[in-house]
Amino acid sequence: GAGVSQSPSNKVTEKGKDVELRCDPISGHTALYWYRQRLGQGLEFLIYFQGNSAPDKSGLPSDRFSAERTGESVSTLTIQRTQQEDSAVYLCASSLAWRERLRQYFGPGTRLTVL
Amino acid sequence: AQKITQTQPGMFVQEKEAVTLDCTYDTSDQSYGLFWYKQPSSGEMIFLIYQGSYDEQNATEGRYSLNFQKARKSANLVISASQLGDSAMYFCAMREPISSGSARQLTFGSGTQLTVLP
Numbered sequence: 001g002a003g004v005s006q007s008p009s010n011k012v013t014e015k016g017k018d019v020e021l022r023c024d025p026i027s028g029h030t031a032l033y034w035y036r037q038r039l040g041q042g043l044e045f046l047i048y049f050q051g052n053s054a055p056d057k058s059g060l061p062s063d064r065f066s067a068e069r070t071g072e073s074v075s076t077l078t079i080q081r082t083q084q085e086d087s088a089v090y091l092c093a094s095s096l097a098w099r100e101r102l103r104q105y106f107g108p109g110t111r112l113t114v115l
Numbered sequence: 116a117q118k119i120t121q122t123q124p125g126m127f128v129q130e131k132e133a134v135t136l137d138c139t140y141d142t143s144d145q146s147y148g149l150f151w152y153k154q155p156s157s158g159e160m161i162f163l164i165y166q167g168s169y170d171e172q173n174a175t176e177g178r179y180s181l182n183f184q185k186a187r188k189s190a191n192l193v194i195s196a197s198q199l200g201d202s203a204m205y206f207c208a209m210r211e212p213i214s215s216g217s218a219r220q221l222t223f224g225s226g227t228q229l230t231v232l233p
Binding site: 031033035041042043044045048056059089091093103104105106107108109111 | 119150152157158159160162165206208219220221222223224225226
């Protein structure tokens with residue numbers, strides 16, 4: 001079956017521009033996560049959606065970052081007024097529910113480069 | 116707050132030999148889950164193995180096994196009979212328990228770059 005997909009795969013933008021990243025989770029997965037991975041580092045949690053509950057935004061680094069998800073479908077991560085330190089790979093993951101053993105399935109990521 | 120420590124930034128292993136990648140964690144919770152993911156140069160995150168804190172036996176998945184020592188708070192990954200395709204970055208991660216009220220996101224270590232030599 002189809003896995004988690006993300007678009008675009010690569011995005012180059014100029015400092016100060018807004019960017020929008022898209023994530024299509026696995027069908028039926030109620031939980032959706034966004035992570036950021038800077039070069040040579042591990043993943044940092046950004047935001048979490050679970051069904052129709054209010055999202056957990058505790059990982060967002062600044063108010064320039066926001067994300068939306070309609071129901072249990074597509075999610076978009078928006079970065080406004082991009083800065084060079086926003087350059088990273090942005091990974092989306094989805095999982096079935098809150099159960100402990102259920103792993104998160106990751107998408108291929110979007111590589112964002114801010115010039 | 117939870118913390119994952121991977122002290123080996125890089126490891127080398129000869130093809131067909133076994134290798135152990137270290138992971139230690141810090142948590143005050145009694146219930147938690149530990150994961151290992153592989154990230155090849157293509158960038159995708161590939162799930163390898165899972166260990167629950169209450170599991171009585173160490174997890175195994177094919178050539179991967181997890182050496183779980185709860186008292187020492189370590190969850191080392193053992194790869195047996197290494198293959199050239201095992202060359203990748205390996206991440207240890209912990210999932211927060213539901214009692215914390217958190218989003219249950221994964222907390223990742225900094226990773227270990229494994230290179231398998233022919």
